[in-house]
Amino acid sequence: MKVIIIRYSEIHLKGNNREFFESALVSNIKSVLKDFRYEFSRSNARYVIRNFDETLTDDIVDAVKNVFGVHSLSIAEEVPSDLNAISQAALKFLPSSGTFKVNTNRADKRFPVHSMDVSAQIGGDLLEANPSLKVDLYNPEHTVFVDIRENGKTFVYGETIKAVNGMPVGTGGKAIVMLSGGIDSPVAAYMMAKRGMTLRAVHFHSFPYTSMQARQKVLDLAKLLKKYTLHMTVDVVSFTEIQTAIHEKCPEEYMITIMRRFMMRIAERIAKMHGAGAVITGESLGQVASQTLESITSTNSVATIPVFRPLIGFDKDEIIEISQKIGTFDMSILPYEDCCTIFLPKRPVTKPRLEHVLRVESVLDVDALVDNAMQNIETVTIE
Ligand code: ATP
Ligand code: MG
Numbered sequence: 001m002k003v004i005i006i007r008y009s010e011i012h013l014k015g016n017n018r019e020f021f022e023s024a025l026v027s028n029i030k031s032v033l034k035d036f037r038y039e040f041s042r043s044n045a046r047y048v049i050r051n052f053d054e055t056l057t058d059d060i061v062d063a064v065k066n067v068f069g070v071h072s073l074s075i076a077e078e079v080p081s082d083l084n085a086i087s088q089a090a091l092k093f094l095p096s097s098g099t100f101k102v103n104t105n106r107a108d109k110r111f112p113v114h115s116m117d118v119s120a121q122i123g124g125d126l127l128e129a130n131p132s133l134k135v136d137l138y139n140p141e142h143t144v145f146v147d148i149r150e151n152g153k154t155f156v157y158g159e160t161i162k163a164v165n166g167m168p169v170g171t172g173g174k175a176i177v178m179l180s181g182g183i184d185s186p187v188a189a190y191m192m193a194k195r196g197m198t199l200r201a202v203h204f205h206s207f208p209y210t211s212m213q214a215r216q217k218v219l220d221l222a223k224l225l226k227k228y229t230l231h232m233t234v235d236v237v238s239f240t241e242i243q244t245a246i247h248e249k250c251p252e253e254y255m256i257t258i259m260r261r262f263m264m265r266i267a268e269r270i271a272k273m274h275g276a277g278a279v280i281t282g283e284s285l286g287q288v289a290s291q292t293l294e295s296i297t298s299t300n301s302v303a304t305i306p307v308f309r310p311l312i313g314f315d316k317d318e319i320i321e322i323s324q325k326i327g328t329f330d331m332s333i334l335p336y337e338d339c340c341t342i343f344l345p346k347r348p349v350t351k352p353r354l355e356h357v358l359r360v361e362s363v364l365d366v367d368a369l370v371d372n373a374m375q376n377i378e379t380v381t382i383e
Helices: 010-032 054-064 083-091 115-129 184-194 212-229 240-249 252-273 293-300 316-326 354-361 366-375
Strands: 002-008 039-043 046-050 070-080 099-106 142-148 153-157 174-178 198-205 233-238 278-280 377-381
Touching: 002 010, 002 054, 002 153, 010 039, 010 054, 054 070, 070 083, 083 115, 083 142, 083 153, 099 115, 115 142, 174 184, 174 252, 184 198, 184 212, 184 278, 184 316, 198 212, 198 252, 212 233, 233 366, 240 252, 240 366, 252 278, 252 293, 252 354, 252 366, 293 354, 366 377
Parallel strands: 099 142, 174 198, 174 278, 198 233
Antiparallel strands: 002 046, 002 070, 039 046, 070 153, 142 153, 233 377
16 A cells, blocks of 8 residues: 655654644644545654545645655555565565665564565565666665564655655744745745744735735735745735835935834734734845844844844845745746835935934834824735
């Protein structure tokens, strides 16, 4: 019978919390498999999926390999622990050419043949079936794995498929990710979900200065992220009034600095409303004028909860590489304007002094502007 073996990672290190981590992982795996029929079981340090529609094997593997906490998968044959049956199954993984070896693990010590002898016998059968193969015990091109379990059954498989690793979503607390339409913030979201965080997103748009396509692009990015974050809700906040007020009343070189402070205040308010304990941004030190230490200091000083910036030490190239890997890059580079690009000063301050920012900002009725924005949130649940 064809089965899928799922191995998990890091979580086994968590001692007393193991049960908490495992139950999150199992429920996350089940949630990505909700449209499939299958049987799920635990056996020590791995899960096994049985009785699924074999034509959907790759779809199941693709879904599970993106679940954080999953270390690797194998598509295996499960047979009775009997040398003939094992050999028959091993033939299905017979390499067509090159060198190979058979690697046997005998978890069931009652099985009468030692693992070395099992490997030798199965290897012999494979050679007989394809005499052009060669055995190489030290550096084989292919390995056929034989795992003799305690329940009288044996798994035979040829390949280990790497999964995303990380910690199960739901085990790392909750955060609000500030999601723009750019390359960086989706990657930042991915990285914190990978540490087990449950995410909710906030997006600021300045209709009619920014288009409905720009808003839709962010919702589309959120949908791509949902593959990893498992659920995704986006609070779309209208930023037009705030931007207009800053534009009218503050020196233009402080536009971005002050805008950022408003975004952070609103993100934190939303965090508190939903029991989230942190805000996540896609900032990377020195990438642009608003990401110098002084600019970050000015934005950070309005926050009272932790702000996570998982990309702070990354080069743009490295961020792009991750965005390609996780599948958000092509969407991120669609050319729709972000609200940060309107009223853009010719010469933004790169090293705003906090006292100065506070003085410049003091002409605004900050609380009223924030309250207003909070009253005009459109909440979109991504299906
Ligand atoms: P990104 O690629 O994520 O857009 P960026 O390189 O364009 O980042 P900035 O424009 O300085 O950098 O934005 C820094 C961070 O501020 C973003 O990564 C994001 O977390 C947040 N941010 C910027 N604009 C918005 C927006 N319109 N809505 C929500 N968050 C935003
Ligand atoms: Mg941007």
